Amino acid sequence: MNFWASSQKCRSRTYGLGVRYSSTVDNHAFSKSLLLPKTSFALRSNPMETEARLRARTCTDLYQWQSKNVERPEFVLHDGPPYANGNLHMGHALNKILKDIINRFHLLRGRRVQYIPGWDCHGLPIENKALLELGEDSASLPPLAIRHAAHKTALREIDTQREQFQRLGIMADWSNETTYRTIDHSYQMRQLRVFQNMVQNDLVYRRYRPVHFSPSSRSALAEAELVYKDDHVSHSVFVAFELQSGSLDALPAGPIQLLVWTTTPWTLTANMAIAVHPDLVYVVLRRGDDLPLLIVAKERMDALAGILGPVDIVAEISGSELVGAAYTAIFAPLCPGLSALKVIPAPHVTAASGTGLVHCAPAHGAEDYNAFRALGLSGEIVCHVGGAGEFTGAVLDTVGEAGKVLVGEAVLDGGSRKVVDLLKEVGALVKIQRIKHRYPYDWRTNQPIIMTSTSQWFANLDAIKADALAALDAVSFVPALSRARLTAFVQLRDEWCISRQRVWGVPIPALHHIPTDTAVLDSSTLEHILGILDEKGIEYWWEGPAEEFVPPALREEGAGVWRKGTDTMDVWFDSGTAWAMLNERSDGRPRADVCLEGSDQHRGWFQSQLLTAVASNASPYATLITHGMVLDQTGKKMSKSLGNVTSPMTVVSGGPNPKTEPVYGADILRFWVGTVDYWNDTYLGPVVLAQAAEAVRKIRNTARFILGNVGSVETRARMERVPREGLSLADKYIMHELYALEQTALEGYTQYNFAKVVAALSNFATSSLSALYFDISKDGLYANALNSVERRAVVTVLEQVLTTMNFIMAPIVPHLAEEIHEAFRETEASVFTTPWMTLDSEWHDPKANEEMKMLLRLRNAVLAGLESARGDKKIKSSLEAEVELLIPELEEPSAFVDLLQREESFLKTLFITSDATLIDEGSLGTASPEWVYLSTMSIPSSSDEDLSIRIRPAQLEKCSRCWTFTRQASDPLCPRCTSVAKLS
Structure with a gap:
């Protein structure tokens, strides 16, 4: 294909106007003797056709070829599994393309690449999608029906995403046999073996304590499964607790109240203490002759002025002196016989917000729970919240018969409002305020969560935290500042809630002793259970009888004594054990050279991999690369509702x-x-x-x-x-x-x-x-x-x-x-x-670079002159011009002048003119009128010497073959073209 035909036409228009040559000469007579470009490479390609034709060559076939034929050291990029739910979004594309760029570079550099695409298949969104398609809810279907439907949904979504990833040109073997899915039997068995190893190392335990709980998912959540919204609205309350008379001798006589502020009124039914900081100073305030005295932190007085009104300080007391004081339970008027409660010390109390006194409900707050544990008080935690985030009948124990209005109410909705009504009834409500603040939401359902105590399985991170942080010291981070982010997240974690109250997931294969309501989970029972699951499949945990999973050592009491646990594992534990499928390296290097994911994975996959691997004495990765989000071109987050x-x-x-x-x-x-x-x-x-x-x-x-x-x-x-x-x-x-x-x-x-x-x-x-x-x-x-x-x-x-x-x-x-x-x-x-x-x-070649840069500076000066001459309509194109460079007499030798003299024959090529010559300035007289442009340029390395530039129309005729003005009027072609024509 002669794709330069169009260039020839353009060249005719550019150089063929106003030029001087004989009208008898055919401008295209010698075009066939020119070596014009020819190629089958298209000016434009049809990407749909071209990429489809090349896809196998550069993706699947290429990956398979290099796996068998490249012998150099292996480069392992470990794929963090995307969630198998819906079409790809731009974050998926950014992630997979970045990985592919890295893999292809290492392949070109002679390394064999191991890249196994994966999918995260468990979790609530897939379960919900399956239920939606069935037109059922989880309560109306047996576990196996839900699992089969969710499994089918996950496989369908994987097929969709696989096809789309291939269209992005991602090099991999995309067959089912060479990808990994968290629903694959082999994957799940490796995961359970990692879990067994952690159990054997005493890193897994069961505890009744407050956890992040999603009423919308009806399941506990890990910190990594939370998103925080800054515009959540709560109805906070200021509440007064009656200090029992005679509780503290240092205080004035008469009724005294402890003022507390909370954004979760529904937790007041589970109040078990009021916390103060021992080092804070508290004041006893008089608001009027007929009102009880109030105690607040002295530093909070100005902030509370709008709540307190005019006050006088009656006395001051330290937080340490308040510790141990008794107060009356807030709902005692509704439920006579409630025991008095105590003021306790707690380090998390500050004067930064509230009143400086904190209502403690250890069933609903990690800091409250830890304060109680530190004091040895966490044995009997009061909790009135059920599995759907609703008040249970147990609330009657602290609210009395009046609490019937609460039973069955969602604590985040009607339950909270009705607790406020009860506060008014007992005269404890001082003020109610509507506030907008930062609050955690379930990342899957986009609904607010609560903190509530449930019996859950935890991984002890305190025991491995030091090793995890030490392992991070050996990891490279891109960008480097992301090291601090992941390190901080690991430092802040003490335990990991790994159990979920869902059907769709990998089971936590614990046995529960029905008579004592205790759970048994140890290495020996797991060895027996995992042997059965490996042979009969994970689904058998839901299909098989409980008795079959009871090891012989526990069968003495007969049938019906044991039940199977119904909890499944956190999906971050699922994907976090993906490192276990990578081969351990004989040289001690981490199993993966690179892991690359979005910045949100510092709270998720990066962390869960590290923790499960360190718990198993493995090193998961050598380098962590983090990417950001993809926003629209105005910087806004992409959203269907915004249409961007x-x-x-x-x-x-x-x-x-x-x-x-x-x-x-x-x-x-x-x-x-x-x-x-x-x-x-x-x-x-x-x-x-x-x-x-x-x-x-x-x-x-x-x-x-x-x-x-x-x-x-x-x-x-x-x-x-x-x-x-x-x-x-x-x-x-x-x-x-x-x-x-x-x-x-x-x-x-x-x-x-x-x-x-x-x-x-x-x-x-x-x-x-x-x-x-x-x-x-x-x-x-x-x-x-x-x-x-x-x-x-x-x-x-x-x-x-x-x-x-x-x-x-x-x-x-x-x-x-x-x-x-x-x-x-x-x-x-x-x-x-x-x-x-x-x-x-x-x-x-620094010398060639330096010399060429000097000539390019001269070229810019000459091109400016040519453009000026063209603007004055003295020439039509640069080929119609000749250039003379006038070299002055120099006192000192000049490398630039030496360069010009050496490269004189190259100058016309550099300027794209028909001629360019050097002339000693001293050998010339005044400039003739034929010069259409005159200028100067300072000579490099010379402070006061200039090179003169003169431009004029070419003096010779246009060559019909090469179109330069180098032909004598009597010759058909210029000397060069004449010699080439003879050769051809």
Whole structure:
């Protein structure tokens, strides 16, 4: 294909106006003798067709090939499993493309890549989706029916996501046998063996204590499953507790109340103490003659002025003196006979908010619970909340018969309001305030959670925290500041609630002794149970009789004494044990070289992997890479309600409106990923995508120019390459720039800074090549003899440029790289099957770089003059001009002048003029009128000497073959074209 026909027409328009040549000469008579570019490489590709054709070659087939044929050390990128629920969003695309760029780079550098895609398949969203499709709720179906439906839903979602990941060009073996799913039998058995090991090491225990509990999910949650909303609205209350008379001798006589503030009125039914800080100073306040005295922290008086009104300080007392004081239970008027409660010390009490006195309900707050534990008081915790987040009948024990209005009410809704009504009834309510504050929500249901005590299984993190933190010291972090984030999360955790009250999950295979209501979970019972599950499948835990799972040592009491536990494991425990499927390395290195996920995984998968691995004396990863969120191009979070969601599949395949949602293909999306500082939140929208498409188009056209000029494989096989010493200054300069580009790219890839790679590649393609080297090389490529040294030198350089550029771009835009490789090498083998052989350091040429930079400064000055002459309509194009450079007499030798004299023959090529000559300034008289432009440029390294620049119309005629003004009027062609024509 002669794709330069259009360029010839353009060239005729550019150079054919107002030029002086005989009207008898045919401007196109010698066009067939020109070496115009020819290539089958299309100017534009149809991404849907091209990527579909290349997908197997550069994805599945390539992964399988390298798994068998690459012998170098293995590079393991461990895939954090996406949740198998719904179509991919842009966060999925960013994540998987970043991983793929890393994998492809390491493959090009000769390493065998292990990358096993995975899916997280358990959890509430899949269970809810399955139930929605069945039109049932969890209470109306047996566990196995729910599990079978959820399993089917998960497999369907995996198939959808798998197909979409492949369309993004992700290199992997995507068959079911070579991916991992948390519902696979082998995976679940490995997970249970990790769990067994933790049980054996006394790291798992059962405890009745407050946990994050989701009424909407009816399950306990881990910290990592919470999201915090800043606009949650609560109705907080100021409540007065009656201090019992005579409780403290140091206080004035008369009724005294302890003022408390809480944002959770519903927990007041479970009040078991009031906490003070021993070091705070408290004041006894008089509000009026008929009102009881009030005690608050002295530092809170100003903040409480609107609540207290005018007050006088009657006395001061330290927090330590208040400790031990007795007060009357708040609902004692409704439930006579309630015992008096005590003021206790607690370090979590501060003067930063509230009243400086804290209502303690150890069933509903971790700090309250810990305070009670520290005092040895946590044996009998009062809790009135059921499994749906509702008040149970137990609330009557502290509220009396009046509490019947609470039974069955959701504590976050009607229950809270009715508790406030009861506070009014007993005269304890001082003030109610509506406040907006930060509050935790269930990340799955997007509903608020509560803290309430339930009997749960916990992993003891205190016992392994030091080892976990020590393990992090050996991990590399990208970006480096993310180390502090993960370290802080680990430091703050003491235990991990690993049990969930759901059916869809991996069971915690505990046996419960019915007569004593105690749970048995130890290594010996697990060994027996896991042996059965390994043989008969995980589902058998729900299908088989309890007696079969009871080991012989516990069967003495007969049948019906034991039941199976109904809890399942936290999904973070599921995915967190994924490291166990990676082989342990003989050299002691971590099992994974790299793990890469979003920043939210510092609270999730990064942490759960670390904790379960350290508990098993394993090292999960060497490097952790974190990326941010994908926002719209205005910086807003993508949301369906805002209508600003950009779907990766719409980018790849186009949308309903081709004008606003064109078909870009995977490479454009991948290129965008390569341009961003992904460790921060990134921006994406129509403008950004259009910019990425334009950048890829320029790189494609750069490759196309080279392919059109270097010739076929057969032609290149016959061509003798020009050695380095035979190259021109421009050739050496481009090779130096290419070497610098490659070093920058290698550094960028190694440091996981892909934006650095893309920026350098794009700049090289547009500035060094298109704007300079291609421009000054076209004349020689088209008009010189095929085997001339000058042309062979340029082709030698272009071959290496294309080879190196293709290696550099291949990890980011693999389909384009495969297209280029196919056209360049005339092969259907993947570009990734050829190792990236880097340039020798001899191409690092600071001298050529320095010299060329000096000439380019001169070129800019000359081009400014040519543009001025063109603007004055003295010439139509630069080829119509001649340039003279007037060199002054210098007192000191000048490297720049020496360079000009050495490269004089190259100057007209550099300026793209028909001639350029050097003249000693002293040998000339005054300038003749034929000069259309006069200027000067200071000589480098010379403080007061200038080089004069003179431009005039070319004095010779236009050559009909090469279009330079170098032909004598009596000759048909210029001397060069005459010699080439004779050769041909």
